[in-house]
Amino acid sequence: IARQLDLAPHRVLQDEAMVDIAINRPKTSEELAKIIGRRTRLESPPFQKWLQALKDSLSAPESNWPALRIASTSIPPTKVWRQKNAPGYARLMHARSKLLEISMAQKIPIENLFPPEALKQICWAKPPIKTADLPAYVKELAMRHKVRDWQLKLCEGEICFALTQTEPPATPPPAPVYEPNEGD
Structure with a gap:
């Protein structure tokens, strides 16, 4: 109904x-x-x-009857990524750092710039080995998570770069804070 x-x-x-x-x-x-x-x-x-x-x-x-507990297919909270998936953690930290730069330059809140769940899914999974395959990989996962075309166009290059990283950035990205200008 x-x-x-x-x-x-x-x-x-x-x-x-x-x-x-x-x-x-x-x-x-x-x-x-x-x-x-x-x-x-x-x-x-x-x-x-x-x-x-x-x-x-x-x-x-x-x-x-339905199962009392359904097996989880979700990824764990990011606070445990460093222990459970160190390469994924490195990719996510680099991606967040790069997206924060875009967010500030475009004056768009980072969560509106690129959906956080989509970014986590992209960074958690092991990406293709060939750098040339990364754009198609990012696009496929982004579309699966209903990322809009404009979001993908703004962020795809930086996310592809982040997927090549194996160590987290020396300084983790700061917590995103969006302060709108007057009139926003």
Whole structure:
């Protein structure tokens, strides 16, 4: 339903309401409506459909239940990169340093200049060995992370340079601070 309406799931039915439903296990759509109350943004909530989904999930065999913990495919926090992926840490520190220079020159906050998550993904993975392959590599990962064309054009060269680095910069980049000019 949320996908069809292009809404976040908690906008369709609040998390608190879902927990109450799981605890109280209503048997009728009237009981379900009473539990949900005003905790949905839908004008006419599909109580019958939700009740059927509840019944189906309660009768499903345990083998069909979702995993309690999903294996993480995310990268670790940057504070542990130096220990877990020293080359990735070096690449990230160089990239941040270079992007900070661009950020200050362009008067664009660094997080708007290039999405931090995309930069981390690009720097974490082992890049191609051939320097000539770096632009295509950066572009592919950037597009996968929905980096805009203008962001890529501004930053691609500096990121490619950073990917060739194996040691962190002598002085780590300062924490990015953007101070807009008056009128910005």
